[in-house]
Amino acid sequence: MDALVTALGETVNLAALRGPAGHEEAVYIHQAEGRGLVRLFAQLGAAAPLHCSGVGKVLLAALPPQEARARLARAELSAYTPRTLTTLEALGTELARVAAQGYAVDDEERELGVRCLAAPVRGAAGTVVAALSVSAPSARLIPADLPRVAAQVQASAARVSARLGWSGEG
Template identity: 55%
Template structure:
């Protein structure tokens, strides 16, 4: 959609957001007060409020008053959670990179993919670089495995879609059965390993990050060339990455069982 119709839609969105912001500032308000706050006619604000109420972003109270609805609270809490995650992860990731001298990444499940939301680069001349906002394939990445391993089978199937999955290398897992078996292994050991499944010559160790309720909300990973992250080095990386993930989880309010 473009032209006048698109412009009208944008103006309607801007006005709707202005009404929602005014309502949030006052906590409760009448139609008349909101119309005055946003400098719009009462009839226009009434239509906008009807839409906001229908979508759950506002609620109509007694006596003709309105208040912010649960959908708006959900949006706000999602931002708070993301902000808290980055604040908790940053210092831990820097310490992890200082220790291992390899790049550390933070990924979260966004829109059906494992999206990188933070990175601290290592100091090696040849180092792994990930574009923030880029998505890693769920079936062929350490962060993808760590994000999915503690979800139930229907959720995993819905996120992965129909197999066979793309084979990036000869090591890629391409069937749902083999991937489910891998996730069971990840749950049992508490971490995930991408052993050249996305790119030949690259290994990745990843671990889950949990919130206060124990739900996996992100994954922490360290990637390096196989020449540095050798098979003998994997156990050392596993200890440090899982410990760092637990430190971030505790900062988010998680308490380890037992």
């Protein structure tokens, strides 16, 4: 995570799924602070809603589609900004995109002016056990940079996964 902060200069978070069915959240379990004067901060142990955070979307996209949809159907899909996805149809489409591309973007969905990109971290069996993300002011993490940043976050998530025993298969 520190290497990713060095490469990007932005805050990097690690989050995992927590909570009972219908009330699951992504909880921040580790953070490496960005180097910029203006930086984002998530308190360790704080939770993020699954439907409008990069880490949450990664964790949901790792589930079978019917299970993700069932969890979303039981959850409160609050609109935090005008950009928040709040329908099962829109979220289903988004989760399919996340699963296909291997990363998620929170494009000012939880807070205006903040963009986040997250990738899955896998355990030894290949299942997604956490999500690694980079968060930055949207003026610094612009859409044109997302493919480059996604490649860096995915590579870092793969290194963390390898440390957890994932072989890269499955």
